[in-house]
Amino acid sequence: MKAMVAQEKLIQKYNLPVPRYTSYPTVPFWENQMKGDDWHSLVHQAFQLYGKEDGIALYIHFPFCESLCTYCGCNKYITRNHEVEQTYSDSLLKEWKGYLKTFGEKPRIKSLHLGGGTPxxxxxxxxxxxxxxxxxxxxIDPAKEFxxxxxxxxxxxEHLRxxxxxxxxxxxxGIQDFDPKVQEAIHRIQPFEKVAEVTEAARNLGFTSINFDLIYGLPHQTQETLQATFGKVKELLPDRIAFYSYAHLPSVFKAQKSFESFLPKETEKRKLYEFGKSLLKDFGYEEVGMDHFALPHDPLCLAKDMGTLHRNFMGYTLSPGKIMIGLGASSISDVYLxxxxxxxxxxxxNQQIASAENIIQRNHRNSELDLLTRDLILDLICRHEAEIPAKIWDELPSLNRRNLEEMEQEGLLIRKENQLVILEPGIAxxxxxxxxxxxxxxxxxxVTVQFSKSI
Known part of the structure; x- marks a missing residue:
């Protein structure tokens, strides 16, 4: 009982709006120093330094959906007009052609991911x-990950083929939840039979890794409904599972207001995660990084054990390269520098691509301190431990140092000299x-920035 009370107090203390750290610095704090051709000059420099040897990752964003999922925080455009495909496809190819010119030579693709919207x-x-x-x-790299x-x-x-x-x-x-009441609230209706059918089709065609995206903290979710959802997941046993926290930002995504009064409270929400996590471990899944689980045979688990796990805007990956090019509306590129x-x-x-205008809306050139901090945060999120460079420690205000000391006293982490290790209770x-x-x-x-709460 004491442990439960202590956990609830920690949840109340730390359930604050903080970034998910898919990058550092986070997008709202980019400084937009680059003008004109500066971005492509930086890409060329990074490609010469890292891309030629390590290869590159490619992300392509397809923003279109036929209907609105009310929980969604992605960049999307709702339409049933499929004529948009042609113009957008032409734009993607023109953008890519520009990057080929910037590289100056044929790139080697190590990973490719299609996201959305709905690809x-x-x-x-x-x-x-x-x-x-x-x-x-x-x-194409022999060890590619598409x-x-x-x-x-x-x-x-036919898509799969x-x-x-x-x-x-x-x-x-993208499953999110199998409960009909939850699906109705978030406007994501998809029968279990349909999911089973497409999962089996993918396996029959030779897809070697299947992932299910699930979300905790959705409207009407309870431990009972979650147990039923996970029972269905167990029947299909995907290789990987991403078990995300629902990000509630109704001031940004207005459709989320439709179910606001049916959301679980913060302590209930965390219990849903812990309950789901315990079920996944019972099913044989291992925890990988943050919010991700995989069966022991999956390469993601092997990468975690070998200390080679990497994370970028596409999520956890086996490819620790430094160059990731994003194509399409709202896509983000990360070239380390x-x-x-x-x-x-x-x-x-589309209009900017057609008229050869600069399509870059935001940008940031990393300083030496940015790169040190980026690598530290990446190590914490991928390996749950990191070495704190003296230059970062010297910059930290006394308040942040005291916060880390409190976290150590609370059993969330251990810090010895310049080493920091996150303990099991601290992963949350x-x-x-x-x-x-x-x-x-x-x-x-x-700067007033809206981030989702951490729990």
Whole structure:
């Protein structure tokens, strides 16, 4: 009972709005120093330093969906007009052609991920044309990792066949929850039978890794409904599971207001996670990084055990390269030396591409201190331990040092000299721990930024 009370007090203390740290610095704190051709000059420099030897990762954003999922915080555009596919496909290929010119030589692709929106909104023929053209312009690494996000309701056997023929071997299905009442509230209706059908089809075609995205903290969720959902998950036993915290930001995503009064309270929400986590471990899954689980045979588990796990805007990956190029509206590129994000509105993006305008909406050139902090946070999120560079420790305000001391007293971490190790109870608060090293947040307290709560 004491342990439960202590856990509830920690949840109340640390359930604060903090970044998810898919990058450092986080996007709201990018400084937008680059103008004109500066971004492509930086990409060329990074490619010469890292990309030629390590290869590159590629992310392509497909923003279109036929219906609105009210929980969703992604960049999307709701339409049933599939004529948008042609213009957007042309834009993607023109953007990629620009990067090929910037590289100056044929790149080697190590990983490719399609996200959205709904990539399977596009017809198999449209995907074949875009992806086939891009891949023909590259060398393909023998250890490549190609994956896409699939909506169970509209991912057809033809989608799977075409993508498999292009080299895709992993698919991530957005399940979220199997309970009918929860599905209705978040406007994501997909029967278990449909999910089972598309999962079996992917396996039959030779997809070697299948991931389910699940969310805790959704409206009407209880331990009983979650147990039923996980019972169905056990029947299909995907290789990987991402078990995310629902991010409630109704001031940004207005559709979330529709179910606001049915959300679980913060302590109930955390109990849902702990309950789901215990079920997954009973099923044989191992915890990998933050919010991710995988069966022991999955390469993600092997990467965790070997200390080679990497994380970028696409999530956890086996490819620890430093170059990730994002194509499409709102896509983010990360070339280690800096970041850039494309224009978010797909119509404006298309217009800018057609008229050869600069499509970069935000950017950031990393300083030496940025890179040190980025690597520290990445180590904490991937390996749950890190070495704290003296330059970072010297910059930390006394308040943040005291916060880390409190976390150590609370049993969340151990710090010995310049080494920091996150303990099992601290994994639930990993974003809060990373936050203590976020020097950009400390420097610009006047900036009002909305982040989801950590629990």
């Amino acid at each position: 399977s909104f596009f017809s198999p023929e449209a995907l074949q044309k875009v992806l086939g053209t891009i891949l023909e312009s590259c060398e 994956s896409f996000e699939g909506h169970p309701n509209n991912t057809t056997s 075409v993508l498999k023929s292009l080299g895709f071997d992993r698919v991530s299905f 800096g970041y850039a994000q494309n224009e978010k509105n797909h119509k404006t993006y 608060f990993i974003r809060n721990i990373c936050f203590q090293f976020d020097l950009k947040m400390l420097e610009r307290k006047e």
